[in-house]
Amino acid sequence: MTVEERVKNVVAQQLKVNLEDIKNNSDFVKDLGADSMASIELVAAFEAEFDVEMDEDAALKVKTVGEAIKFIQNMLDQ
Amino acid sequence: MNVIIFEDQNFDNLYPLTYLRPIYELKCGHTTLREKIERMIGKASFYYFMRDYLAPVFAKKLGKEKVNQLEVLKSDAVLIINGRLLAIDFKIDLEGPDGIALSNNQLVYARIRKTAIEKIQFENLNEFITAIASILPSKNVMATLIDYPWNLIQNNSKAIVDDFNHIEDIGIHGYLSNQAAIVGDKNLIHIAPGSSIQPFVTLDTSNGPIIIEKDVIIHPYTQIEGPHAMDEQSQAFGGNIRAGCAIGPVCRVRGEIEESIIHGYSNKHHDGFLGHAYVGEWVNLGAFTTNSDLKNDYTSVQLYIKGELVDSQDMKVGSFIGDHTKTSIGTLLTTGAVIGIMSNIVTAGTLIPKFVPSFCWFINNHVTKGFGYRHMLTTAARAMERRKVQLTPEDEAMLNTAFELTKEERGFWIKKGFRS
Numbered sequence: 001m002t003v004e005e006r007v008k009n010v011v012a013q014q015l016k017v018n019l020e021d022i023k024n025n026s027d028f029v030k031d032l033g034a035d036s037m038a039s040i041e042l043v044a045a046f047e048a049e050f051d052v053e054m055d056e057d058a059a060l061k062v063k064t065v066g067e068a069i070k071f072i073q074n075m076l077d078q
Numbered sequence: 079m080n081v082i083i084f085e086d087q088n089f090d091n092l093y094p095l096t097y098l099r100p101i102y103e104l105k106c107g108h109t110t111l112r113e114k115i116e117r118m119i120g121k122a123s124f125y126y127f128m129r130d131y132l133a134p135v136f137a138k139k140l141g142k143e144k145v146n147q148l149e150v151l152k153s154d155a156v157l158i159i160n161g162r163l164l165a166i167d168f169k170i171d172l173e174g175p176d177g178i179a180l181s182n183n184q185l186v187y188a189r190i191r192k193t194a195i196e197k198i199q200f201e202n203l204n205e206f207i208t209a210i211a212s213i214l215p216s217k218n219v220m221a222t223l224i225d226y227p228w229n230l231i232q233n234n235s236k237a238i239v240d241d242f243n244h245i246e247d248i249g250i251h252g253y254l255s256n257q258a259a260i261v262g263d264k265n266l267i268h269i270a271p272g273s274s275i276q277p278f279v280t281l282d283t284s285n286g287p288i289i290i291e292k293d294v295i296i297h298p299y300t301q302i303e304g305p306h307a308m309d310e311q312s313q314a315f316g317g318n319i320r321a322g323c324a325i326g327p328v329c330r331v332r333g334e335i336e337e338s339i340i341h342g343y344s345n346k347h348h349d350g351f352l353g354h355a356y357v358g359e360w361v362n363l364g365a366f367t368t369n370s371d372l373k374n375d376y377t378s379v380q381l382y383i384k385g386e387l388v389d390s391q392d393m394k395v396g397s398f399i400g401d402h403t404k405t406s407i408g409t410l411l412t413t414g415a416v417i418g419i420m421s422n423i424v425t426a427g428t429l430i431p432k433f434v435p436s437f438c439w440f441i442n443n444h445v446t447k448g449f450g451y452r453h454m455l456t457t458a459a460r461a462m463e464r465r466k467v468q469l470t471p472e473d474e475a476m477l478n479t480a481f482e483l484t485k486e487e488r489g490f491w492i493k494k495g496f497r498s
Contacts, residue, residue, distance in 0.1 A: 041444055044445075044446040048493055
């Protein structure tokens with residue numbers, strides 16, 4: 001599975017949305033209904049899925065699914 | 079003779095309560111373990127040994143020249159006392175023969191002359207203790223050492239009675255409304271100056287004394303049963319504060335509280351039950367936060383201590399909540415819950431697990447890092463500012479160390495939650 005697919009799977013599971021409704025330009029708050037609590041859980045779920053440790057401030061600045069994919073890909077590449 | 083109060087290697091049995099204080103700064107009754115030891119000894123030169131990262135904070139409180147000063151061990155005869163000692167119904171004389179007193183093979187106290195000290199080599203307190211243990215005669219004594227957090231609760235009522243018996247000016251010196259009711263012996267009530275016991279308050283001394291310190295306000299419709307102690311500037315806003323509670327300074331309490339210790343500067347401002355619990359400093363329990371202190375099958379309560387379940391051998395054990403932790407409205411704490419320091423519990427009406435690590439947000443049954451450590455520090459500073467207390471650089475450095483100490487444990491629980 002690609003990073004993009006894994007990110008979208010985590011988003012679908014955590015935010016309880018259909019996979020097909022998740023686009024790269026989907027905004028976590030406006031389009032997918034993530035509130036501040038859900039955002040925290042999402043970061044934790046990404047960390048568990050990719051076995052990485054994210055800086056909370058930087059991670060919580062990510063607004064869209066596409067930005068999350070890029071953010072995580074960068075972490076994996078380092 | 080220098081009197082040394084030290085914490086031994088068992089301080090971590092009392093995590094999370096001891097992450098931010100030496101073990102002898104814990105309360106049992108109205109006073110701390112240290113205050114009881116000092117009261118037992120009387121007038122003397124006291125010195126204190128503690129973990130290095132705590133020293134800058136407690137040097138401010140106890141005196142810089144009094145904390146972790148190794149040369150004190152060499153300068154005069156020494157009476158060294160284990161800070162886990164519950165100095166009730168127990169006497170150590172300042173002067174006496176050299177020797178070591180043990181309880182269940184644990185050091186309670188030791189006394190050694192300067193000439194004997196000069197013959198031993200040591201570079202830290204542990205080496206000092208090991209050295210004197212090898213040369214001094216030992217004897218067994220019957221003493222209570224606090225091994226686990228629930229021991230503080232088990233001895234709390236007895237400790238309050240002892241504290242009451244040591245008050246020199248027992249009496250009603252504050253305002254006691256003539257519409258407040260006293261059940262039992264009025265002579266078992268101490269109300270310090272500046273306190274106000276308002277109408278429709280009941281003070282019940284049928285089962286023990288009641289200590290109300292300076293500038294306390296007991297608002298209408300509060301029932302307090304002794305043994306009870308409420309420290310300076312705290313307020314009770316109604317409810318049933320049942321026997322065996324010690325409320326520290328600057329607390330706000332309401333609801334049903336039983337056999338519990340609230341260390342200080344903490345709020346339980348709403349209804350909800352708190353029983354057989356120890357709540358640290360700067361804690362806020364949201365409305366209707368309730369803890370269980372009894373299992374439905376009446377078996378003894380097990381608690382997580384250093385990552386392992388330990389059987390308390392006691393069927394009445396509540397929660398142990400670390401400093402700076404907050405709970406959301408309606409939080410339900412399972413029997414024997416241990417909640418770390420600086421955590422944020424946000425629940426959805428279900429019981430939280432038996433253990434929540436420090437510096438985390440527990441959301442929807444998941445342990446997470448929340449908004450991160452910096453955000454937690456900001457929240458702590460804001461909460462302290464409300465009570466006109468500053469989060470000092472020393473506090474921050476101590477918290478930084480505690481954050482690092484708990485990192486591995488936190489990481490384990492975060493991963494466990496999201497992988498299960």
